[in-house]
Amino acid sequence: MEAARRDLDLMRDSPAAWPQLRYEPATGADGFEYDRHAARRAGLLWAMQYDRRADDLPLLRLLAEQEAVCRRSAPFQGLTEETELAGFLLAEHARVEDVWLHWQIKRANFDTWCGYDVEHLVAAGVQATVDFVRVSAHPDRADVLERLLDDDGQPCVSEDDVDEWAENERSRFPADLATEDPLRWVERAKLIGDTALARRWLDEWAAGRERDKSTLGVLRYELADLGAFALAAQAQRESLRYADTDWERASAWQSLAELERLAGDHRAAWQALGECRRALADVSGWTEVGLGRMYVEQLFLLACSADDELAGVVFAEADRQAGDVPRLPLVVLRAAADAADKVGDQARAEHYRRLRDAEQQRIDVERGRATP
Template sequence: MTRSDRALRLLRGRSDLARLAAFPFDFDLERDEHGEAVRLASGAALEAVAGDDTGGTYFVCADGAVLYASSEGEAGLIAGSVDEALEMLIGLPGWRNYTGLDPHADDTALAAAVAGTEADIRDSYAPELDAERSTLITELELRLIPQPELLRRLHQTLLRTEPDYLLLNADEGCAHTLLDRLPRPPLWQTVLAPGQADLVLLRTDRANWPAVAKDPARRVTALRAAQYDRRGADLPFLRVLLQHEARYGGATEELRLAAALVGLHGQAEDHRLLKSVRQENVDAHYLLGGFPDSAREMSRWATELDESNHGENPEHEDELTWAGLARRQGRAELARCILLRLLDDAGPRDAGLLGLLAHELTQLGDFAQAARARHLYASLQDDPLHQGLALADLASLQRRAGAIEAAWRSLQRAVSVLDGPPPPPATDQPALDLGLPKPEHPTFRWRALGLGLRVTGEHFHIAGAAAQAGQSATARASLTAGTILLRELPTATEDLRQLSREAVAATLSEATPTLPDVQRSSAFD
């Protein structure tokens, strides 16, 4: 804990106060073990300090904030410190009854809701509730805050749960649901807000144009803001954003958006501009396919491009768009939160989505969650080539996440799937009598593709990672299998041969037993 949580120290040193906090205020220091392993999605530290009689747990985060997790898989931030949490728990016993109250209710309505709950508590099990509250508040040197104010503070804090305090099941990686059902602004508003602010700057003074255009995150977010707030006078700076995105961003979706926004105006000079963009970048040439030869047709082309790919209502935009924008804005936890919620909700019909989620999570650097998405994606593939490729990708992600044994198992499955079952024995007697060659096993052809280089290289990556982690058996097995594959490749790049040498060196440096001859051979020379 980073804050001076005086009240918690007092509770730990005074058993009489600790008993009173446990009953009737349900903050029990002896219940400081949660029913399942959990962690914050951000990777920040988390310490369980108390629990309640329903199996819920109070955690202190690295910044001192207090997160509550129920035994039903719900979680929410309830206070900025343990002292504030105790002020709320003592001031609002039965506080979980209030997480669904109307946040716009007046003080009279809020006070009435609390009075009803406390009357039930006094009648059921705590007739001395008021005196016990007074004792704890005094002895712990806390503030006695009006209950409507405590409720508003609780609601404001709960709204801060996501994205920075998203709680996950540590084993499965799934996110807890929100503890409350308080209304929140639409996702697009949160992500688009910086772009809307920049749009005002762009419209106010052209001196702001270079700063927005040169910053990749500001540029693409401003383009998205302009997509949903279109004005004819924006054309001059839209041209600037288009040129910078074409030069520095590449063939992105925002480049296509900028082209549509500019092309809609139908100006001859913009026809020349877009034509030059397509000529200078082969990827942009295909991204902006169907571009007309005549400026007269450009407006129609831009309209069709806009209607098929964009639109003017942000509520119709895919949430992956907002996740990608959040990532590029440097808002990693917001992007992660969006992606994990999508991943948790994905089902058997969402193979395409799972592939995109794996890509976005990889871009975010969350290899463990990317591996979870890729594992689900691989399980939905029927074609051996697609499934084998997905398993090879999974192995790479698991290795990068530090799950080396799992990576090795996935890679073995990838090769098995790609190779398929062995061909049946020849039964054509004339062919046997003539000594004709056996038919080639068709699935072995994947070795001649780039996939062969990729799978072979992953063997050496896993061997090196396993050796570094002290997992010598896995290192030797992966190195042996990779070396055999290397011999079977029709061609091998020098980079792959160098990788094999490094894997051998790493494995030998771990003082493993004598390596098999196949690993000491000159297959990579």
């Protein structure tokens, strides 16, 4: 937070630096497009959450505007916590003229349309906002009125609704850093790429908690997301005791196998896949469902990762199981071809490459990218 606070102080003192916060598409090392300034805007919003000032309104409006641009322009669009935080902080200023800025966020994409609460638009007062929009010449006037009013021309939310919503949002985005949920800071630390900080917040959250099903589920997900696969596997192994049905046991063992493989413990992954197969034996029609295909995929992926001796054993089992599972998806066929190459089985490699290429062709035709 110290870096975010310093940046907020800089922006408060230097409006000339605000253009540095605008949405700017860039391409990451993974080939995906991202907003070069998203993390910096996020840090400023976090700092504003815990240091709210009336004279920050112009800066806050810029941040909210750029969040709207980002949600509209980003490849995966969506609705992020940072966009919601910008909207909430803007709503707290209760300026009726900000209805248009909230509307920009609301209509940015499908996710914001569904998830960005309409209460943002009327945070300055329901009737006051409706009256303001009615007499406006703004080009979005008709669309905003259509969203704010029901079929009888009455506001779709009441003043009491807005008050209740505001209280809930204040609990969700507290002004006191000490009352913040540590898991929120895990996600925020990941956003700015600070894995060590994320681990510290996760450890703080987990300290003293009962390692029940819910806690273990969070730990498994967060640790894996942070690349701590061995610890994630440990949490997943502990959670096996909560798997009550054959389906749940098969799924739990399959998840453990993936984590053990990613952690580099290929023998443990192989053992987990054996347990997964034993559980699948009691799942009716397992070869026809996604869980069965995921099991086969994990076998091929393990064959790709394991040392030569184990890889050969695993590939033989994967190849045998694949024969019983119809309609293997493209991702599995790719792994199968790679695994066959890894173990030096050229005949099976060619077999899986033919299946892979045929499936790719089918997909391309279906999407209109190729002709039959």
